[in-house]
Amino acid sequence: MSAVATEVREEAPALPPINPPGQRWTRFILPVYTILMILYLASPIFVMILYGFNDIPGDRQTGKFWGLTLDWWKNVFNIPGLPEAFKNSLLIAPISAAVSTVLGTLFGLALGRYRFRGLRGVDFVIFLAIAVPEIVLGSSLLSMFVLSESHLGFTTILLSHIGFSIAFVAVTVRARVQGLDRSLEEAAQDLFATPLVAFYKVTLPMIAPAILAGFLLAFVLSLDDFVITNFVAGQTNTFPLWVFGAQRIGIPPQVNVMGTMLFGAGLIAALTNVLLKRRKT
Amino acid sequence: MAEEESVVGGAASGGPTSGRRTLGRRRRLVPYGLLSPGGGYLVVFFLLPLVLMIYTSLQSGGLLSGGFSFTWDWRNYSSVLSRYEAHFIRSIAYSLIVTFVALLLAYPMTYWIAFYGGKWKSSLLLMILMPFFVSFVIRTLQWKFILGDNGPVLGTLKGFGLLPDDFRVLATAVAVVAGITYNFLPFTALPLYVALERIDKALVEAAKDLYASRWQAFRKVVWPLSLPGVFAAFLLTFVPATGDYVNAALLGGPGTRMIGNIIQDKFLTENNYPEAAALSVILMIAMVILASVYARILGTEEATRAAAAV
Numbered sequence: 001m002s003a004v005a006t007e008v009r010e011e012a013p014a015l016p017p018i019n020p021p022g023q024r025w026t027r028f029i030l031p032v033y034t035i036l037m038i039l040y041l042a043s044p045i046f047v048m049i050l051y052g053f054n055d056i057p058g059d060r061q062t063g064k065f066w067g068l069t070l071d072w073w074k075n076v077f078n079i080p081g082l083p084e085a086f087k088n089s090l091l092i093a094p095i096s097a098a099v100s101t102v103l104g105t106l107f108g109l110a111l112g113r114y115r116f117r118g119l120r121g122v123d124f125v126i127f128l129a130i131a132v133p134e135i136v137l138g139s140s141l142l143s144m145f146v147l148s149e150s151h152l153g154f155t156t157i158l159l160s161h162i163g164f165s166i167a168f169v170a171v172t173v174r175a176r177v178q179g180l181d182r183s184l185e186e187a188a189q190d191l192f193a194t195p196l197v198a199f200y201k202v203t204l205p206m207i208a209p210a211i212l213a214g215f216l217l218a219f220v221l222s223l224d225d226f227v228i229t230n231f232v233a234g235q236t237n238t239f240p241l242w243v244f245g246a247q248r249i250g251i252p253p254q255v256n257v258m259g260t261m262l263f264g265a266g267l268i269a270a271l272t273n274v275l276l277k278r279r280k281t
Numbered sequence: 282m283a284e285e286e287s288v289v290g291g292a293a294s295g296g297p298t299s300g301r302r303t304l305g306r307r308r309r310l311v312p313y314g315l316l317s318p319g320g321g322y323l324v325v326f327f328l329l330p331l332v333l334m335i336y337t338s339l340q341s342g343g344l345l346s347g348g349f350s351f352t353w354d355w356r357n358y359s360s361v362l363s364r365y366e367a368h369f370i371r372s373i374a375y376s377l378i379v380t381f382v383a384l385l386l387a388y389p390m391t392y393w394i395a396f397y398g399g400k401w402k403s404s405l406l407l408m409i410l411m412p413f414f415v416s417f418v419i420r421t422l423q424w425k426f427i428l429g430d431n432g433p434v435l436g437t438l439k440g441f442g443l444l445p446d447d448f449r450v451l452a453t454a455v456a457v458v459a460g461i462t463y464n465f466l467p468f469t470a471l472p473l474y475v476a477l478e479r480i481d482k483a484l485v486e487a488a489k490d491l492y493a494s495r496w497q498a499f500r501k502v503v504w505p506l507s508l509p510g511v512f513a514a515f516l517l518t519f520v521p522a523t524g525d526y527v528n529a530a531l532l533g534g535p536g537t538r539m540i541g542n543i544i545q546d547k548f549l550t551e552n553n554y555p556e557a558a559a560l561s562v563i564l565m566i567a568m569v570i571l572a573s574v575y576a577r578i579l580g581t582e583e584a585t586r587a588a589a590a591v
Contacts, residue, residue, distance in 0.1 A: 030393040037390045038408045041466065044423035045415050051426070063432040103319035114312035122316065124573075127581035129327055130588045131516060131572045132565065133524025135541045139548055139561040140330035143337040146554060163326035166319050168588060175589040224416050226527060231548065240418045247422055247531065259419045266414030274403055 045263060052256035060250030072253040076261075079252050085242035086258060088154065089223055092238065096161035097218035103162070104169025104218070105211050111170060112177030129167035137164060138231030145232060152234025160232045161222040168221060169214035176210030216269060223262065331565065338558035349555060357559040365543055365560060372539040375454070376523040379461045383469040383518050384511065386462070391470050392503070395477035396485075402478075409470050417464060421531045424460055425451065428532070452534030460528035465521065469514045472587035476510020477503070513583040516575050520568050540564060 055069035056062050077083040111122065141160050142152075150156055180203070188198035226240040233241055243255050341354035362369075394405045412420055426432055428450045431439070438444045450456045480503060488498040526541025533539075540560060547557035575584070 030389055030397070034390045034393050034405070037386065038405070038411075041409060041412055041463075043427065044420045044463075045411065047423040047427060048415060048419060051423075061426065063426050063429040063436070103322055106315045107319035110312040110315035114315075116309070116312040122320070123581050123585075124576060125323065125328070127576060127585055128569065128572060129323065130585060131520050131568070133521050133541075133568060135524040135526065135544055136334075136561055136565040136568070137327070137330075139544055139557060140334035140565075141326065142548055143334040143554065143558055144330040147333055147337065159326060163322065166323060170319065171585040171589040175586060220413060224413070226416070226418050230545070240416045243416065243418050243422065244527075244531075247418075247425075251422060255419065259415055262416070263414045267411075270407055270410075270414070274407060 048256045048263070049260050052253055052260050054253060056253065059252055061253055061256065062250075072257050076254050076257050079254050081237065082239075082242055082246075082252070082254060082258075085237035086239050088157075088236060089239040092154070092158050092161060093219045093222040096158055096165060096222040097215050100162045100165035100218045101169050101211060101215040104166045104214055105173050105207075107166060107170040108173025108210075108214075109177055109207075112174040112180075126167045126170055129164065130171070134164075134225075134227040135231075138228040141228065142231040152232055153236040156232040156234070157229055157236060157238065160228050161225065164225075164228060165218035165221055168217050169211075172214040172217060173207060173210050176207050180206055213273075220266065334558045334565075335562055337554050338562045340555040340558075342555075344552050354555065357555045358563070361556050361559045362563065365540065368538060368540045368543050369563070371537070372523050372541070375458050375461065375539065376519050376525075378458050379465065379522045380469070380515055380519040382458070382462050383466050384473075384514060387466060387470040387473055387514070388511075391474040391477055392507075395474055395480070396482065406474060409474075410467055412464075412467060418527065418531075421460055421464065421528055424456075424463065425531055428456055428459075451532060452537070454533075454537050456532040457529050457537045457539075460532040461522050461525055464525075464528065465518050468521065469518045472513035472517055472583065473507065473510045475587050476507045476513070476583070480506045509579060509583045510587075512575065512579055513587050516572065516584055517587060520571065523568065524564060 050065070051061055052072055053068045053070070054061070054065055055067040055071070056064075057066065107126075110116075111119070111126070138160075141156075141163070144150075145152060145156050184206075185198045185202045188202045189195065193201065224240065225238075226244060229238050229241055230244070237245070239258065243251060246252070246255070336351060337349075338357055339351060339353050339355065340349040341352045341357070342349040390409070394402060394409075398405050427434060429435065430449045430451065435444065435448065435450065439446060439448070450459075484502050484506075485498050488502045489495075493501065524541050526539055526545055529537050529539045529542050544557055544560045544564070547553045547560065551557075
């Protein structure tokens with residue numbers, strides 16, 4: 001998810017540290033604090049990874065750590081219902097991300113490149129779509145699906161996920177478009193490229209990183225979403241929904257294993273992004 | 282930005298001989314063309330549902346007595362307001378504490394990263410965002426184990442006799458507030474970071490050259506310039522935190538239920554759609570008013586830029 005953060009801004013050339021801290025011990029306060037905060041933010045992740053190897057006597061996670069085992073990794077898909085939920089999540093996320101990336105990119109282009117009547121209103125709608133609490137979005141979507149007597153399930157989840165992802169993709173793309181040097185595209189047009197060709201050959205490659213970042217963001221948002229999905233899912237399960245339902249009787253350690261897998265995949269994607277960017281600069 | 286339109290117009294008129302006027306008009310329609318697919322989608326799956334939720338909230342009847350029908354039944358509102366006033370107040374109180382604590386926790390960290398992070402900036406920011414790679418529900422559940430009555434923290438402290446045996450954190454307001462704070466901290470950190478990172482570091486130097494102490498330079502230069510980020514962080518933490526119910530459901534007890542828990546129960550367990558919708562509409566209106574005031578005074582730029590930096 002940091003993808004965009006590392007993409008949309010041109011990194012300022014490294015300045016020498018301003019305000020060079022004195023030689024007193026106080027100069028360690030902020031760096032140590034930052035490291036402690038990062039450890040705090042990561043602590044549930046450590047617990048999750050560790051408890052995926054916990055050799056518990058039963059088949060539900062306990063607070064106590066008993067020793068290491070690979071059993072849960074070998075039997076990841078051995079829990080009834082869980083693989084189906086996991087599969088639904090992995091199916092919905094890419095479709096939702098792809099559709100919302102297309103719609104959101106066009107939207108972001110319009111917001112970032114043009115001044116038009118109603119721009120402020122559209123801006124405000126996007127702002128609202130990001131700021132409104134998820135529970136309001138979820139319950140309003142359910143109200144609509146109930147009134148229209150729609151069957152709740154895979155389709156309603158997918159439609160809802162696309163809806164809440166568009167705004168995020170749009171602002172991601174907009175941020176990049178606003179930072180673009182328009183003169184490049186004009187140069188292309190001066191060289192007799194039609195506006196459409198200039199867009200494909202010049203603009204699109206330049207905003208491609210933001211589009212990719214928007215896609216990844218939409219993917220993660222969909223994969224992780226609980227609140228909205230919970231409202232519109234009916235009897236269908238996704239990974240977070242299944243975990244929430246299972247926690248009443250205790251979660252099987254396989255949940256930690258799957259969580260670890262997703263975390264690993266996300267981390268690899270993000271690190272690749274950072275490395276690619278470092279090579280470019 | 283203002284000259285952009287003229288640039289576009291200029292490029293159009295400079296094109297090959299095609300009718301200048303039609304091209305100009307077509308150009309003016311381009312943004313609407315780009316907006317319409319996504320905009321249409323948002324109208325159907327964002328704005329229309331909000332309207333239909335208001336419609337639902339004015340229905341009356343019961344699921345068993347022949348379903349609900351629209352009757353302009355405003356009593357739903359007075360009825361839920363009087364019954365769940367405490368939950369509204371509790372949600373707002375929790376959310377205010379969460380926002381305040383999260384700002385206090387995140388500011389020094391984002392300040393250090395933005396000013397002294399150097400070439401590690403992106404990597405450090407990535408680490409702050411790391412929790413996003415693990416499902417919200419799973420992270421919260423792990424806190425349930427960490428904070429458990431005999432878990433790694435309390436169990437150890439009790440073992441050393443530092444805490445009484447019946448001491449607990451789970452099922453208390455502390456657990457819920459701590460859980461929400463943890464979960465929303467990245468949302469607080471991002472706008473702060475975006476604002477702090479943008480500050481021209483030379484300004485701090487200038488202040489120092491004018492004999493400002495480090496503290497004075499911070500208070501007179503950095504802090505005021507970071508305020509837009511603080512306000513954006515406030516909005517992006519407070520609003521979603523008020524509607525949260527997952528933390529209260531997983532970490533809290535009967536005495537810590539928030540308005541979100543009531544809404545989800547009424548919608549999904551009791552199937553009392555009109556009352557559930559009325560509660561949700563009240564929450565929505567409160568939050569939209571807050572967001573509008575914010576946007577009116579400070580604009581939407583800062584908050585959406587932070588969202589773009591996720």
